[in-house]
Structures are given as structure tokens and as C-alpha cells.
Amino acid sequence: MKIANQISMKEIAKLCDVSVATVSRVINNNGRFSEETRKKVLDTIEKYQYNTNTVAKALRMKKSNTIGIIVPDISNEFFSTIVHGVESFFFEKGFSTIICNTGKSKEKEKVYLKTLDSKMVDGLICISGQEEIEASLLSRNIPIVTMDRRPKMTNNLAIIESDHSQGGYLATKHLIEKGCKNIIILTKKNRLSPDIDRMEGYKEALTEYGIPFTLQSIVETTDHPKGNFEAAREAIRQELESGRTFDGVFATNDWIALGVVKALSDFGKKVPDDVKVVGFDDITIVKYIETPLTTIRHDVEKLAEVTSKLFYQLLTEKDVLIKQKHIKIPVELIARKTT
Template sequence: MKSTQISIKEIARLSGVSVATVSRVINNNGRFSEETREKVIKVIEENQYEINSIAKSLRMNKSQTIGVLVPDISNEFFAAVVLEIERFFFEEGYSTIICNTAKNADKEKEYLKTLDGKMVDGLVCISGQEEVLTNILKRKVPIVCIDRRPKVHSNVAFVESNHYEGGRMATEELIRKGCRDILVLTKKNNLSSVNERLSGYMDALKEAGLPVHEYQIVYIDTKKDNLEAAKLAIQNQLDQRISFDGIFATNDWMGLGALLVLQENGYKIPEQVKIVGFDNILISKYCNPPMTTIDQDRVVLANKACRFLLDMIEGNALASELHQVVPVTLIQRHTT
């Protein structure tokens, strides 16, 4: 293996062509014959030439990299979406830089600065903070948000599950199975996904002629993990002797927390209390009893987001088309 990097000038000399021709072959851009391409490639392979990606990025104003901001890479739903994004862009010839923000605005800001400095060609932002901090980007970078409605619309696309319909479907399932005092277990924030699930819950109750009481909206402590926070929130309801026969949890971990604390208090599920979660992650399938939940199609979400971003990068996207809503599905199991 050679210890030094051969120059483009040397490749040109050994190939018997101009430096400009070598550059066109390397970048697969411009006119050159197949015979010329083969000669240049042969010299490159023999000398183990590696393209200086930074220099190439500066010349072409393109890095062939995509930045992905994810709030919690350990979250099964987010991880599945990120894996699909990485697969899609790898097949399109792009590298992916994955940044775990831990739902921290300062950390997200620093990652955005870093990704901007690395000249990423586009950004995918998955639900976390309430808005994308686009004001700190020095370049006009195409952005796609997943499950996170952007507050700015210029150069930003949005792909989301039908969270409102998911909230309705979950609540209608509980009503259909005979529930009349239904709690919603959720987080108190301004993320569009959470708010729309809550709106679907409220509208389903109203359409069934059931009252919506303030005590039925149960917010968990966001400083604790979802499962433990949900257990504490439902235990508090039990301690206050608040009557309920159904729970819609706006994610599956909260649903599992509710299930566990009810079982610890001697409740039979679903005979005494029925539960519907949201996301359809593995724990909903393998808890006991398996949990009824709303499925988000993570593959479709990721692929639509990637296609949007690729079209934006290549200049083929229409601003009027940069919003897509992906249908959700009710998965019926044994907690209803």
C-alpha cells in the first residue's frame, strides 16, 4: 500500500490526459470517452487514489451527506425510522450523519452548527423540540421534518402520521368496547403530534355524547421516563378514587406503565379497565396481555421524507406538495 496520496496531476500524466479530464471522470461530469474513463480508473485503482471529499465538497458545493437529528436514538420507533433513512440514502450514494439530541435544545443547536459546517446537502429532523432552529444555519439547506410541524415553511417539508385520526380510532375502540369513563395519558408539550392525538380523543368523546372532564386528561411528569411517569400518574388517579374504565395512552410505554400499575393494584385487564397505546412498538406485542395500539408506518414515513428531501436537493420539489400525511392503523390485541 502506498504511503502518500498521488495527485490529480500525476494521474493525468500517467493516463495521458488533461487534469480537467481526470476531474470529469472522478466526478462523472462532462464529456469523455469510455476508453478515457477506463484509462483513468485503471491508474486510480493501481495507485489507490482516494478523493479528498472536503476539497470536492468545496468545488461542487455538495458533500453527498445528509444530517439526521433524532431526539432519542434508543427509542424503538425513532431508531427504526433512522435505519430506514440511512438505508434509503446509502442506496442513493449519500452518507448519513446521525445526531442524537437527547431532546436538548442546546445540544440540537450545536449539532445544527456542526452539520452546517460539514456542508450537508439536506437535513431530516425527527420530532423532539417544538421548532427547528433554522435561523442558525448559514446556508439554505433543504429540511424535512417527521412528526414535527415546522414553524417556518420556506425550504422545509413535513411528513407526519395521521395523529388526529389515530387519537380518534383509539378512543372509538374503547367506546365500542363499552368504556364510558376514558382517561387520556399524555405529555404536556406543544408538539403537533401529541396535540393532534389529544384532539382526536376529545372529538371522539364528544361525538359519542360523552363528557370531557379536565380530570380525564392525565399529564405525566416529563422529567421521568415514560413508563415510571405513567405508573405514578395512574397511581395518583387511583389514590384519588377517580373512576375510569378506559385509558388511551399517547405512546406504548405509557400504556405499559398504566397496565403494570393497574395489575399491581389488583385490576383485571381488560375486564375492569381497557387500554389502547400508540406506536405499535415491540413491547405492545409482548406485554401481558398484549396491548391494543395504533400503528405508525415507519417505513412509509421514512421513505416519503427521504423522497421529499432528495427532490428538494435536486431541485425537483414543488412547495405546494411538501406536506404528506401517512395513514395509521388500529392493531387490536387483548387489552381491549
């Protein structure tokens, strides 16, 4: 008899008297085949190919005790902390975790979705990245929890995010209360839902205090090969060189805020005396720089905890009805030296 781990898909097909394509469809649970064929192929896989026993078992049980996490940038401190918290929670529950780093690429995310589906993951956690999830790439209707993204799909979907609108409001209100009357918002040109919500909070605070909002209030960064810091630095430099004046900047993330502070310094402006700056995220570095940054802090531990518990409930309770499927976690303002 052939050594178990050397058996090929072609040989499995021959033993089952079916085509290689049929074996592939059974393994990937994709396409048309009879229940009799399915059982025959799975029995052969279990008998001859021990290294795919987990696949066969998953197909039989319709459960793999594996989850997939799609993350746009694992080097990002916010994302990596969330992923670590979720992975730790599910490890204790007996689940394996497959982490897929997309590098913010839409095409890469599509490939990973198909790969995770073929590996029979029980559910998906999709963190930020592309706004829409290509649900058509999934062959099964599995639970999906998203963080900081709001897809149009509704089946088996829960959304968990920081209260970005509250954060934008708190940041802008703080600048106003510190005496700023001409506040710009600096944000990325290609905005996802968190950036849009932060801008809505900014507008809400301006309206509350009777400060007019115009399209000129928004300054957009363009893509820069060296990232958000240099993109923000360039955008503020252009505004200052054009003669524009402002006394406050709400930057929609901390790296943008740090670029603002550098650009102001390059131009001879003092922070916070001439211009006050508030960021968003509270990444570790901002408290250690020469002028520690005022920013909005996520409750990262709470985000990971709520995401894990809700996702686990969706995975383990049949036909569970979640009372609240769109959850916003409050944020807080951390006042430091840039205001």
C-alpha cells in the first residue's frame, strides 16, 4: 500500500471512480456532487491521507474550530493589539486563528477571502481595510464581525467600532474651548467610514459653537510613498505657503497630526502657542515626543473583548439572535502639550 502522506488527488479520484475535479469540489465544498460521492471521497481521504484528516473532519462536522482574521496592516499598533487580544481569547476557547495581512490591497483581500473559505474557517473577523466585503467569494453563510468598516451585506454580520463621531466632536470641542476660532480638519483623500464619522463629529462641534463650516475647512492629504507623516507635512506646508492662516488643526490620525506639528515647526510656527493640534488613536510614540500630542484614545481592550465575546456567541450558539449588532465603543480625549 502507498505511504499515506504520498497519496495524490489523482489517486484518490481513481480509488473513488470519479474525476480529479470532483475530488477537488468535495475537498473545497464547492460545486455539485452527490452525497454518495461526497461520503466516498471523504472516506478515502480519511483512510489514505492523514495530513488532510482535519479537512475531512471539517467537511463532515461543518466545523473546523478555526477562525480567520483579515487585517489591513499588522504593523499598525492599533490593529496588532486588537488581533492579539482576539487571538488570545479564541486560543483559550480551543480555536485556531489564521491571520491574513492584506497590506490595504483590495485584490489581496479577495485572495485571502477565498483561501480562508477553502480552509473551512467557522467565521471571519474583518478589520478596517476595504469598505465592502466580497461575500460572493464565500461558498458558505458564515458569521462575520467587522471592525471599523460597514459593508452593505447584512446576513450573519455584526459591526463593532470606536465611536469615531464622538471622537471628532471631543477633539474639535477641545480646540474651541482652548480658544481656537479657525480650525481645519486634515484627513486622507480616500476616506473610509471612520474618517467620515470623525469629520461629522468635527462639523457637529463647529455647529454647536456657531463656527461656520465650509469646504475650505477640509484639507486633504494625497498618497505619499513615505506614508501619512510626510503626506500631512506636505499638505500643511502648501497651506502655509499659500498664506492661509489657522489656529487649530484636528488631524484624523496621530501620524497625520505628527506631520502637522513638524510642518508647523519647519515654518517657524509654535505649537501650541500659534497653532493647536489634536490627533486621533493615541499610538505609543505620541506621549514621548518633544511636545506630547493631545489625541483621542480608543478603548482597545474593550474593543477586543466585545468583538471576541460577540463573535464567539455567533460561532457557538445556533440561530442566536444578537440584540445589538452595531456596537460603538466610547473614546476619550487625552490632553497633552499640543493644546
